[in-house]
Amino acid sequence: MRWLVTGAAGFVGSHLVDRLLDDGHEVTGYDNLSTGRLEFLEGAGRNDRFRLIRGDILDPAPLRDALHGCDGVAHLAAHADVRFGTQHTRADLDQNVIGTWSVLEAMRDAGVRRIALASTGAIYGDTAVFPTPERAPFPVQTSLYAASKLAAEAYVQAYCEGFGFQAVIVRLVSVLGERYSHGHVFDFVKQLREHPERLDVLGDGRQRKSYVDVGDCVRAMALALREARAPVEIFNVGSDETMTVDESIGFITARLGVEPRIAHGGGERGWPGDNPLILLDCSRIRALGWQPRSSIRDAVERTVAFLVENHWILERP
Amino acid sequence: MRWLVTGAAGFVGSHLVDRLLDDGHEVTGYDNLSTGRLEFLEGAGRNDRFRLIRGDILDPAPLRDALHGCDGVAHLAAHADVRFGTQHTRADLDQNVIGTWSVLEAMRDAGVRRIALASTGAIYGDTAVFPTPERAPFPVQTSLYAASKLAAEAYVQAYCEGFGFQAVIVRLVSVLGERYSHGHVFDFVKQLREHPERLDVLGDGRQRKSYVDVGDCVRAMALALREARAPVEIFNVGSDETMTVDESIGFITARLGVEPRIAHGGGERGWPGDNPLILLDCSRIRALGWQPRSSIRDAVERTVAFLVENHWILERP
Numbered sequence A, B: 001m002r003w004l005v006t007g008a009a010g011f012v013g014s015h016l017v018d019r020l021l022d023d024g025h026e027v028t029g030y031d032n033l034s035t036g037r038l039e040f041l042e043g044a045g046r047n048d049r050f051r052l053i054r055g056d057i058l059d060p061a062p063l064r065d066a067l068h069g070c071d072g073v074a075h076l077a078a079h080a081d082v083r084f085g086t087q088h089t090r091a092d093l094d095q096n097v098i099g100t101w102s103v104l105e106a107m108r109d110a111g112v113r114r115i116a117l118a119s120t121g122a123i124y125g126d127t128a129v130f131p132t133p134e135r136a137p138f139p140v141q142t143s144l145y146a147a148s149k150l151a152a153e154a155y156v157q158a159y160c161e162g163f164g165f166q167a168v169i170v171r172l173v174s175v176l177g178e179r180y181s182h183g184h185v186f187d188f189v190k191q192l193r194e195h196p197e198r199l200d201v202l203g204d205g206r207q208r209k210s211y212v213d214v215g216d217c218v219r220a221m222a223l224a225l226r227e228a229r230a231p232v233e234i235f236n237v238g239s240d241e242t243m244t245v246d247e248s249i250g251f252i253t254a255r256l257g258v259e260p261r262i263a264h265g266g267g268e269r270g271w272p273g274d275n276p277l278i279l280l281d282c283s284r285i286r287a288l289g290w291q292p293r294s295s296i297r298d299a300v301e302r303t304v305a306f307l308v309e310n311h312w313i314l315e316r317p
Helices: A011-022 A038-045 A060-067 A089-110 A144-163 A184-194 A214-227 A245-256 A296-309 A311-315 B011-022 B038-045 B060-067 B082-087 B089-110 B144-163 B184-194 B214-227 B245-256 B283-287 B296-309 B311-315
Strands: A002-006 A026-031 A050-054 A072-075 A114-120 A166-172 A174-176 A198-201 A211-213 A232-237 A261-264 B002-006 B026-031 B050-054 B072-075 B114-120 B166-172 B174-176 B198-201 B211-213 B232-237 B261-264
Touching: A002 A011, A011 A026, A011 A038, A011 A072, A011 A214, A026 A038, A026 A060, A038 A050, A050 A060, A060 A089, A072 A089, A072 A214, A089 A114, A089 A144, A089 B089, A114 A144, A114 A214, A144 A166, A144 A232, A144 B082, A144 B144, A166 A214, A174 A214, A174 A296, A184 A198, A184 A245, A184 A296, A184 A311, A198 A245, A211 A214, A211 A296, A214 A232, A245 A296, A296 A311, B002 B011, B011 B026, B011 B038, B011 B072, B011 B214, B026 B038, B026 B060, B038 B050, B050 B060, B060 B089, B072 B089, B072 B214, B082 B089, B082 B144, B089 B114, B089 B144, B114 B144, B114 B214, B144 B166, B144 B232, B166 B214, B174 B214, B174 B296, B184 B198, B184 B245, B184 B296, B184 B311, B198 B245, B211 B214, B211 B296, B214 B232, B214 B283, B232 B283, B245 B296, B296 B311
Parallel strands: A002 A026, A002 A072, A026 A050, A072 A114, A114 A166, A166 A232, A174 A211, A198 A261, B002 B026, B002 B072, B026 B050, B072 B114, B114 B166, B166 B232, B174 B211, B198 B261
Antiparallel strands: none
16 A cells, blocks of 8 residues: 655654555655654655655645555644643644645545544543543543644544545554654753753643553554554554653653752643543554553653754754 | 624524523624624614624634623634535634634633633534433544534633633534524425425435524523533533424424425435434533423424515525
8 A cells, every 4th residue: 555644754653654664555755844854764765665745734736746646644744742732822723623624635636535643642631531441421622732633533533424534543642762852751851961950840740641652653553554444443542551750750860860950840730731640541452452562661761862862853943 | 791792693693692682791793794694683783782793703803803891702603504514624614613713812812711602412423322411422523514513612622721711612402493594494494485395305304303492592501601610611402302304394394384295315314424313411401400491393383484484584595
């Protein structure tokens, strides 16, 4: 099959490109390079089953060209930082909601009907059910980012019913690993390189979340794409472990060999709309034979090692 | 209080204007008159606590002016016809998703933080739980219209968490009564005036849905606005009765005194994404003391009487 991967030069996107190439597929990468990095596609670029098109998902013309000859789309392009939704409310709307609609319309024009959407466990919002299954009680949203991802999911689902699309939606916990380029481990490593004696932490440090290694993550996505049969298939993807922010600080400082004074901002939420606990029931994807190979601690340590070896990424605007 | 009512010249909007005026509030109506009708505001126009501003929810300037001096917003402006989502996929996105975001942003600018949103029971999509409660298992969406309304809900909820808004969301079944101006009763009456001997029906006639009279509907909304305390309160609003399409045909033809030949299009869904059954668990709003006063049959008959007395409305484009 030939897959179009939007957000191909991003953290998860570039790993999915590698995974699909390893599985023997042809891959067209699509990225506007606003946050994606060509460096992440160096390996893929050496594979003659890969091509890259630079374009924005909101721009129909290059998107139509990119879709030419594709059998399906893995839609990973997104405004992906949950913490800053309230600072620029239009970014999630444009890139995640209108962007997804734009991809769906281009697919309809091109007659391409298979789509995989990277969504988020944050859409369980105010849930009180842990671990949270895909059919948890209808939640109330707590962040602009999750609201935009829920809207994207809803549009994908409606296209399945209205236009005969087939969709795989993966709801991801926070992803760690090589090429990680935003999030709390990034921020902590960056701070500790600038001032190893002090670490400023949002919230009380006790927010507890599940994480998944990016290699495990894209293995789950590729498996779901291969096995899905129903018009809409939804899979939570995460590990059964959790880690608190304070625990991650322990792993990071040990790996860096520093002993900073920790200054907690206080409050159980790191930012408005933060979920103090994210832990997903992943039995659906596990029933297909998937399980994470990497522990959260391993994933944190490899993330730190990657950031130290590629410190250019810490200096980007 | 002074309420801004968007979609004030629409079917439900104009009734809510009347209700809020009856309850002693001041009301600013806001409508672009794309589908709204000034005729619906004739009564309100005679009340000096009412003013009307013509403008579009996507246009920030008149919206900002309209919000001046308001304490809350009842956001009813929407692209409201669930059946035609697949024919113009951008309409729901623009008017329901981006439009709601635009209203929320204007409120944020103006420092107005109370909002009521008219949503729909269609967002329960593929649910298997009937009657369906507000916290039903997380559903899969089946129509573009419902997807857009779910997105609107999610944005409203995220603004409550992110910006301290307080929201009342009402999920309505199909609404009937005076000023009804789209939907199956409208289509059937229009057809039967043009050719009383034949009636073309989408689907197999057995889709079974709950309905609510518009007077009962706006009474529920006004009650929810008065009683809601939590940051986000969600209420299903419908009757505990259902009516099949074929039953409604019986009520309509009896009222019109015609005996058409019925031509069913076939299939359990009237259109792509139609829900064959909509029946909501309304115990939350009932616990506040609300119950419908009108039966579905009464509501259908008054709808038909209204359309016959106001047949100009059947001839609009």
